Amino acid sequence: MQDTTTFDLPISGMTCASCAGRVERALAKVPGVNSVTVNLANERAHVSAAPQTDP
Numbered sequence: 142m143q144d145t146t147t148f149d150l151p152i153s154g155m156t157c158a159s160c161a162g163r164v165e166r167a168l169a170k171v172p173g174v175n176s177v178t179v180n181l182a183n184e185r186a187h188v189s190a191a192p193q194t195d196p
Contacts, residue, residue, distance in 0.1 A: 148196040
């Protein structure tokens with residue numbers, strides 16, 4: 142059984158690094174989320190979470 146699952150989520154509307162930081166902090170607060178990396182340039186978030194976490 143896998144300890145984590147990963148999601149790549151599209152995030153539209155980010156216009157600056159501050160926006161990306163806010164999205165990253167908000168996603169990190171979701172129960173089950175282990176780590177988050179937000180890429181401003183390609184408007185995506187890479188999320189690592191517990192297996193039972195829904196995207």
